[in-house]
Amino acid sequence: MKKILYLFALFIAALNLRPIITSVASMMSMIQTDLGISALTASLLTTLPVLCMGLFAPVATTLSQRLGLERTIFISLLLITLATALRSVDQSVTVLLATALVGGIGISFTGPLLSSFIKKYFPASPGIVSIYSVSMTIGAALASGLTIPIYNQNQHNLSLALSCWAAFGFIAVIFWTLLIRKNKPSSSRSQRVKLPLGNKKAIQFTLFFGFMASMFYSLTAWISPIALSFGYSSQNAAMLLTVFTLIQVPVALLIPNLVNRSGKIKLWLVLCSVSELIGLVLLLSPVPMLLAVIFLGIGAGGLFPLALMLPIMATNTTEEAGSWSAMSQMGGYIMGAFGPLVIGWIFDLSGRFNVSIIAMLVIVTLMISVQLSMNMGRKAVEASKGNEPQKN
Template sequence: MRLLYLIMIIFFISLNLRPSITSVGPLLDVIQDNLGLSGVTSSLITALPIFCMGLFSLSSIWLQHRLGVERSLLVAMLLILLATFLRMFVHHTFFLLATALCSGVGIGIAGPLIAGFIKKYFPEKPGLTGLYSVSMVIGAAVASSFSVPLFQQMDSWQHALSFWSILAVPAVVLLLPLLQKREVPKEVPKKNLQISAFFIKNKRVHLFTLFFGCMAAIFYAITAWLAPIVQATGLDRSQSGMTLTLFTLVQIPVSFLIPLLVGKSGNRRMWLLLCGLSEFFGIILLMLHFSPWVAAIFLGMGAGGLFPLALLIPIEEAAHAEEATSWSAMMQFGGYLLGSLGPTLIGLSLDLFETSIPTLFLLAMIICTMIGVGLKIGNKTKKLNY
């Protein structure tokens, strides 16, 4: 029973880490028209949360030492709940960007802490990052799929975006029983509890960070701009939104299966390469104006595999929960700061060239860089129980 309870906590927390971002893409043209936003300003609705996800990921280390992983996760969920709910009252660009910033802070704190939570309660099961990533994809898919229907039903994009705050309620409720006591995992020696925040000196973490940054830049650029790019080819708002939904839905089974396949084969390098090539092929299809539906499938397969693999790396190689949180925080700190440039560069490119070809070429170059770094990271040497 306790196992199911802990799994539900991971599921509902992870479920909240994407809806405040992915719910924007399908309604971006409506928001632009209503608030009079340029491409660059519109991209900030997505870029700001990603930037904050990186900037505030380091605070998860401090919060875990001060409050414990459970209380820190509660703080993060309350921030996401508040920021998403307040979108109901948005009528100015500044307020919308403020909610984006606040949600990014909450997501930035929660991301590394989930890695620590998994390492603490499931030290021999790092493959549970599959549940972590699948839950995020489900949250992203639900938000991107139903934002347009909610907008049509409510006749308000503010209410449609605000609706997703409801997902944070069960996460908050489930965390409350864990706050009664704080435990230090028995397997962690006291001397290891003081974790330095400067793991960036580790050359492996340099590679993890660069890989995560390329992966995040591609993922969030596609999340923010796939629907508008596809819509420019002649599809209507509903159809272009469905291509984003397809991109997201494909990730669900892939995010679950890839960590299991990596665990069985032990060949992480091969799966990093295959997922990277899948994204590259999807971008090429968009450049050639081939079916956006087929392109979305290849993009979804690549993104669905790369994200759990990136999340899994620090959990696999860390010695205990505190180290897992610290390594994840450092990787996500630099990675999300780099990743936040993705949507902004896309918006700037579209403003400058008024065509998606230079934009897609830029994404293809980032994917090639990511593939090269992934090959450099290679395989883990320590055998783990999945």
């Protein structure tokens, strides 16, 4: 019964990590029109939280060591919820940027600490990251797919469409309040672990996470505008973003299990990257965009849970898992933050997305080269399986 509660805690926390970003991404064109801002400025609404997710990730481990893992996650969820709810206050660029900043800080704490949460309560099951990843994807899909209908059904009320996703946060805050009341703080001090800045494998994980995040957030921010530039309606453009997001759900469930069975994580990393490569080539080809979006969604859906699994598989303790995750997410999200920004900048310069798509092809190629350099095989998977569960 306890494990089910911890799984739900993981699920409801992860559900809140993307709506504050993807709700804006699906509305990018409307926000530009309603507020009269450029594509570059609009990009900041998705770039800023991702940048915060990188810059503040190391703070998560420090707070966790001082306040406790569960309490720090609770505070993070509270920040995300308040930031999302505050978007109901005013329909302005200032409010959107300020809430993107606060929400990004909250996400930066929650991300690496949920990896620690998995290592603490499910040490022999790194595949549990599939629950983490799937929940994030569901939250992202709901926000990207329903924000425009909510906007249209409420007399084009931008504030309501963007702030209604705080409902998920209120549920999470209530549940985690009960959880931290039930779990008394441990009397023993947690081991203080520094970021593995000089570790070659940790650096490879960070570079991979950076290329992966650059692709994910560029696609999330610009799939709809790319579709509009190809002549699709706003509803169909939003539908393509929803397809991109939804297809990641079954993939995120399947890939970690396939890795656990085969032990060949490098193979699955490369296969998922090749899927993204195919999707980008199809975007440049005269074929329906839906086919390209399916390949892109398969690639993104597999790469993210694998990126989460790597630090858990390579470490032995909760603190190490949090430290390695913090480093990979710090460097990775800082790199990833510039993806949507660069795509918007290139589009502003050229007026077309073809050059931007070619730039994404280069990013995926670099990501594959990093994956091939990793020394991760069956031994790492078996080592993570062999960890003894910690007592709760």
